[in-house]
Amino acid sequence: MATSGRPQLPPPQAGLTSANRRVTIREVAYLAQVSLGTVSNVLNNPGVVAEPTRRRVLDAIEETGFVRSTAAHQLRVGKSRTVGVVLLDISNPFFAEMVRGAEGVLRDKGYVLMVCSTDESVERERRYLRVLEEHRVDGLLITPVEHDLCEIARLAARGVPTVLLDRDSGERELCSATVDDVRGGELAAGHLFELGHDNIAFVNGPSSIRQCADRHEGAVRAQRRARRRRPTTLREIMVNALSVEQGEKAVGALLSLTPRPSAVMCANDLIALGILKRLTEAGVAVPQDMAVVGYDDVSFASMLSPPLTSVRQPKYELGAIAAELLLEEALGANHKHRSVRFEPELVVRASSGPSVRPGASRR
Amino acid sequence: MATSGRPQLPPPQAGLTSANRRVTIREVAYLAQVSLGTVSNVLNNPGVVAEPTRRRVLDAIEETGFVRSTAAHQLRVGKSRTVGVVLLDISNPFFAEMVRGAEGVLRDKGYVLMVCSTDESVERERRYLRVLEEHRVDGLLITPVEHDLCEIARLAARGVPTVLLDRDSGERELCSATVDDVRGGELAAGHLFELGHDNIAFVNGPSSIRQCADRHEGAVRAQRRARRRRPTTLREIMVNALSVEQGEKAVGALLSLTPRPSAVMCANDLIALGILKRLTEAGVAVPQDMAVVGYDDVSFASMLSPPLTSVRQPKYELGAIAAELLLEEALGANHKHRSVRFEPELVVRASSGPSVRPGASRR
DNA sequence: GTGAAAGCGCTAACAT
DNA sequence: ATGTTAGCGCTTTCAC
Numbered sequence: 001m002a003t004s005g006r007p008q009l010p011p012p013q014a015g016l017t018s019a020n021r022r023v024t025i026r027e028v029a030y031l032a033q034v035s036l037g038t039v040s041n042v043l044n045n046p047g048v049v050a051e052p053t054r055r056r057v058l059d060a061i062e063e064t065g066f067v068r069s070t071a072a073h074q075l076r077v078g079k080s081r082t083v084g085v086v087l088l089d090i091s092n093p094f095f096a097e098m099v100r101g102a103e104g105v106l107r108d109k110g111y112v113l114m115v116c117s118t119d120e121s122v123e124r125e126r127r128y129l130r131v132l133e134e135h136r137v138d139g140l141l142i143t144p145v146e147h148d149l150c151e152i153a154r155l156a157a158r159g160v161p162t163v164l165l166d167r168d169s170g171e172r173e174l175c176s177a178t179v180d181d182v183r184g185g186e187l188a189a190g191h192l193f194e195l196g197h198d199n200i201a202f203v204n205g206p207s208s209i210r211q212c213a214d215r216h217e218g219a220v221r222a223q224r225r226a227r228r229r230r231p232t233t234l235r236e237i238m239v240n241a242l243s244v245e246q247g248e249k250a251v252g253a254l255l256s257l258t259p260r261p262s263a264v265m266c267a268n269d270l271i272a273l274g275i276l277k278r279l280t281e282a283g284v285a286v287p288q289d290m291a292v293v294g295y296d297d298v299s300f301a302s303m304l305s306p307p308l309t310s311v312r313q314p315k316y317e318l319g320a321i322a323a324e325l326l327l328e329e330a331l332g333a334n335h336k337h338r339s340v341r342f343e344p345e346l347v348v349r350a351s352s353g354p355s356v357r358p359g360a361s362r363r
Numbered sequence: 364m365a366t367s368g369r370p371q372l373p374p375p376q377a378g379l380t381s382a383n384r385r386v387t388i389r390e391v392a393y394l395a396q397v398s399l400g401t402v403s404n405v406l407n408n409p410g411v412v413a414e415p416t417r418r419r420v421l422d423a424i425e426e427t428g429f430v431r432s433t434a435a436h437q438l439r440v441g442k443s444r445t446v447g448v449v450l451l452d453i454s455n456p457f458f459a460e461m462v463r464g465a466e467g468v469l470r471d472k473g474y475v476l477m478v479c480s481t482d483e484s485v486e487r488e489r490r491y492l493r494v495l496e497e498h499r500v501d502g503l504l505i506t507p508v509e510h511d512l513c514e515i516a517r518l519a520a521r522g523v524p525t526v527l528l529d530r531d532s533g534e535r536e537l538c539s540a541t542v543d544d545v546r547g548g549e550l551a552a553g554h555l556f557e558l559g560h561d562n563i564a565f566v567n568g569p570s571s572i573r574q575c576a577d578r579h580e581g582a583v584r585a586q587r588r589a590r591r592r593r594p595t596t597l598r599e600i601m602v603n604a605l606s607v608e609q610g611e612k613a614v615g616a617l618l619s620l621t622p623r624p625s626a627v628m629c630a631n632d633l634i635a636l637g638i639l640k641r642l643t644e645a646g647v648a649v650p651q652d653m654a655v656v657g658y659d660d661v662s663f664a665s666m667l668s669p670p671l672t673s674v675r676q677p678k679y680e681l682g683a684i685a686a687e688l689l690l691e692e693a694l695g696a697n698h699k700h701r702s703v704r705f706e707p708e709l710v711v712r713a714s715s716g717p718s719v720r721p722g723a724s725r726r
Numbered sequence: 727g728t729g730a731a732a733g734c735g736c737t738a739a740c741a742t
Numbered sequence: 743a744t745g746t747t748a749g750c751g752c753t754t755t756c757a758c
Contacts, residue, residue: 439736
């Protein structure tokens with residue numbers, strides 16, 4: 001007798017303040033006079049429930065202001081609808097653009113991004129990875145700090161779809177979206193050698209960062225080519241981070257190299273910007289006394305004083321492709337790991353132009 | 364009899380592949396031969412459990428590779444350890460810096476940031492707010508798109524600690540961290556009027572964005588002051604977004620205003636950058652033919668060609684303070700809503716310098 | 727088409 | 743000091 005058509009749910013608990021009480025599916029069910037299962041069906045299988053019931057439930061949802069809990073959903077279904085994005089520094093326009101690319105494709109699928117800046121700290125990366133794993137992110141987009149990918153491979157092995165951002169996987173089996181940094185470094189250095197510079201400096205980030213190591217390798221390659229014609233020097237100045245501040249700091253070291261280089265290439269545009277600032281202050285004319293080449297071709301590179309020669313990378317596309325690889329891996333039944341590699345492109349501007357100062361031209 | 368000192372847990376389910384099976388507290392308990400509660404205590408109340416037991420559990424955690432589930436934790440405890448960050452555009456350096464400020468203080472407290480770019484779309488903001496509410500974020504930092512804050516006030520009323528970023532709450536009871544934008548607009552316009560310009564344009568974002576409206580109001584205020592001495596014109600050119608592209612687009616409208624303004628102030632540095640680009644291409648000399656003033660004083664403003672006069676905002680501090688207000692609100696028992704307001708600062712550079720072209724000086 | 731009930735992984739109150 | 747147990751809010755069988 002007690003088991004009639006109408007469920008005999010207890011009324012929702014009252015007494016708590018509206019700020020502290022969260023509406024659950026149970027209250028909706030009570031109000032609509034249906035069972036929990038039916039409310040759930042309205043939410044997830046709308047087709048299966050009769051129209052009048054559906055309406056009642058929808059009204060009850062509206063009236064109570066019910067908002068489903070992802071946590072509870074996740075506990076049952078195993079999907080958190082979040083993607084972890086771990087990068088060196090979100091305030092670096094290169095990474096920010098990449099994030100936009102990724103967000104653009106993931107947003108529409110209902111994912112939300114957990115964005116984590118590591119500042120090139122291995123410890124911070126480790127901690128963030130831990131937290132992201134605790135959150136059971138449905139995917140991970142990461143520009144790793146460490147050369148050694150074992151932590152990341154561990155996560156991937158545990159079933160977290162993972163795509164390396166701007167970093168390839170080496171022998172590890174991982175998806176990646178990259179730009180050919182060796183080629184990029186070669187383009188930058190080759191350009192300077194071709195302009196006639198035979199003593200150039202490379203203000204680079206820590207070689208533990210793969211991008212930095214690769215770009216240096218490319219520069220060395222360009223040098224080898226140049227050396228067939230004439231003797232050249234390529235010296236590396238290492239800084240701790242790919243930031244404006246570190247670029248500014250590097251100028252001291254740059255100017256005290258002997259013999260002083262006539263050109264400098266930088267690991268990214270932020271460093272180049274810092275260098276440009278300090279060179280200007282020091283009265284060193286660019287490009288006459290010192291040619292400068294950056295990397296990334298960020299939005300403002302063309303409007304710097306002087307306009308900065310740089311190596312363009314498809315930032316937005318990189319993020320978008322990475323996100324697509326991630327979805328492929330997360331949803332595709334039998335996924336094959338894929339690596340997408342873009343080609344960088346040299347953009348020549350005035351900061352490396354042939355000297356225009358009368359009598360100071362180099363060729 | 365069955366209730367001895369050792370728990371009689373069933374063995375963990377086997378059979379699933381390592382990629383799909385997640386280790387739970389239960390398996391750890393089984394391996395360490397303790398109860399679920401003890402494992403939980405090791406995790407949350409380490410002091411209360413005996414050292415040898417603790418060791419056994421810790422070893423079991425290590426051996427199984429157990430990682431606790433935030434979702435399950437959240438379901439019990441009600442804390443998600445996430446903070447939603449909703450802003451107009453993460454690739455805008457102004458917002459990126461703010462996020463860094465917030466991340467800096469929240470990271471150490473174990474929070475992870477869900478970063479959402481709305482691109483000034485009300486619809487997108489609405490959807491993101493919904494998703495963040497479903498995730499039960501422990502807090503919300505937001506630069507709202509809409510003038511009307513009712514959606515946000517609703518969230519706050521439901522108990523989500525909320526801090527407005529770079530936007531004050533009006534009559535609503537909300538925390539906020541802001542910069543005085545009216546004052547900023549007044550500084551920028553006042554500077555141009557003082558330089559002798561009496562026909563200036565303001566390339567502004569949609570007036571629905573509070574910052575844009577305020578800066579315009581400040582400009583109008585400066586104009587009122589200038590008018591006491593002489594007649595002046597202030598015309599507004601509206602663009603859809605605070606981006607480089609929109610700045611570029613605005614140049615057409617700017618140059619076809621009659622009589623053509625001798626100076627332009629911009630709603631932010633990205634717009635100013637776009638304008639600078641196109642003016643240069645069009646052969647319009649800055650500042651001789653057109654003075655340009657930006658807003659935000661982003662890192663590269665001083666190195667543009669010409670160096671850009673701008674209004675400096677304490678970006679990092681803004682984010683950091685907002686995060687601290689959030690923590691205060693989330694943790695403090697009887698929290699009073701607070702608003703922190705910073706003062707903007709005019710940074711004069713060459714883009715607005717008095718004309719240096721002989722015979723073209725304006726005063 | 728709808729209801730009842732089990733259980734996702736964890737914590738906390740209580741029992742021993 | 744450790745074990746047992748009842749849920750947190752939801753989805754998903756399986757009955758009816």
